[in-house]
Amino acid sequence: MKNTLLIIFSFFLLISCKTKKPEIKKPSFLIGDWIRINGKEGSTTFETWHKNFTGSGITIKEKDTTFKEILSIINLKDTIFLKVEGVNESPTLFKFTQQTDSSFIAENPKNEFPKKITYWLEKKQLKAEVANPDFKIDFVFEKIKN
DSSP states (O other): OHHHHHHHHHHHHHHHHOOOOOOOOOOGGGOEEEEESSSOTTEEEEEEEOTTSEEEEEEEETTEEEEEEEEEEEEETTEEEEEEESSSSSOEEEEEEEEETTEEEEEOTTSSSOSEEEEEEETTEEEEEEEETTEEEEEEEEEOOO
16 A cells, blocks of 8 residues: 555656746747838838748839748747748748847758848847858848838
8 A cells, every 4th residue: 555655656746846848939029010221222121020920021123022031930849940931942940049038049050041040129120130151141120110
């Protein structure tokens, strides 16, 4: 009887000591419609993020779309990724390597360009940098008021 109670007690002790995985928080600061204010003259770049963390980036020159990508923040095996589609033949995943409430860094060292994507909120502007060790492009967006 004592052994049975000891086994049951041990079982409940193991269950209660099980650590709960921390909840992965997605970057809600991205949500909204944004327009790039530091782009090339004659082109306009927009980025849109929805509450479900899907979105798009599009660049328009005059009336023609010159660039389009589909963006999403996804969870895979308890890891968060930035997924970029429409640029390469298959989707490219960038693993979150750092994150705060108002920024994140996502990296994919195997991708030719970029290898690192950084987003951060600064003074009501959404800023982004896409980079590899030799080259970087900076983006500054302002929120479009609806």
